[in-house]
């Protein structure tokens with residue numbers, strides 16, 4: 227079946243109040259097929275509440291949420307049919323194998339539970355080798371992959387993940403990022419939340435910044451090379467340095483009487499050599515500072531001193 231035109235996730239003026247007090251205020255956004263979108267904000271920003279509205283766990287007090295063109299409230303069945311989720315820490319039976327845990331969920335939901343088909347899901351998330359090991363022997367990263375396999379059981383068009391990177395080590399984070407990118411490349415719409423921007427910015431095509439229950443910013447990241455990191459430079463003269471870097475093909479932005487340049491980890495010496503060669507004085511080089519992270523911190527009011 228061809229996807230109906232339009233976004234797979236569509237949130238229009240959705241608002242959630244508890245006992246008359248709004249915790250999410252009239253937010254609107256969409257996620258298209260093939261996109262990974264991050265919902266970013268500090269603790270209490272309203273990320274989980276928003277994802278609960280998107281996944282039909284909480285009805286919006288006002289506004290609408292449509293999945294695959296269907297309202298999660300009035301057309302719940304078809305809307306949720308398109309959806310796979312990891313919404314809270316997934317609980318598995320430790321004494322059962324990964325395969326048996328998956329079978330358990332599949333049976334509970336009346337989904338295909340044949341061994342071959344379940345092994346297919348485990349292979350998709352890189353757990354085939356561990357299929358017959360009890361889950362109590364799984365690392366957190368492996369449990370998260372098993373949770374992803376569970377989310378995929380319904381063959382979703384949409385994946386919604388609440389803080390999927392939480393507690394994972396860097397290797398497991400990279401693994402999950404790569405899998406999510408692949409799933410997006412296969413046409414899924416992926417919406418995930420995090421309170422740590424740097425964890426997700428490399429996997430997301432766009433990020434939505436949430437604070438105090440409001441969307442305070444949106445940033446498109448597609449097109450940037452994914453391994454690039456912001457490096458803040460204090461240089462003299464500034465204009466000349468900015469021109470030199472731009473002419474050499476590096477993306478730069480002005481920030482705090484300095485420049486942020488987006489470069490790969492190996493490129494820092496090249497950038498410095500290039501500037502020095504053209505008689506620019508380097509007064510300070512601060513890696514991993516600037517760009518989106520700084521704007522995020524500024525916008526959400528957290529850690530203002532970082533950019534101050």
Ligand SMILES: Nc1ncnc2c1ncn2[C@@H]1O[C@H](COP(=O)(O)OP(=O)(O)OP(=O)(O)O)[C@@H](O)[C@H]1O
Nearest residue numbers: 244249250267268269270271272273274275276421
């Ligand atoms: N069921 C509820 N009843 C009343 N208030 C709630 C309820 N659920 C959430 N809230 C409030 O809504 C606000 C947003 O909470 P939410 O869990 O959505 O934030 P979050 O961005 O996911 O935060 P965290 O990163 O800490 O999980 C908080 O102030 C929270 O106390």
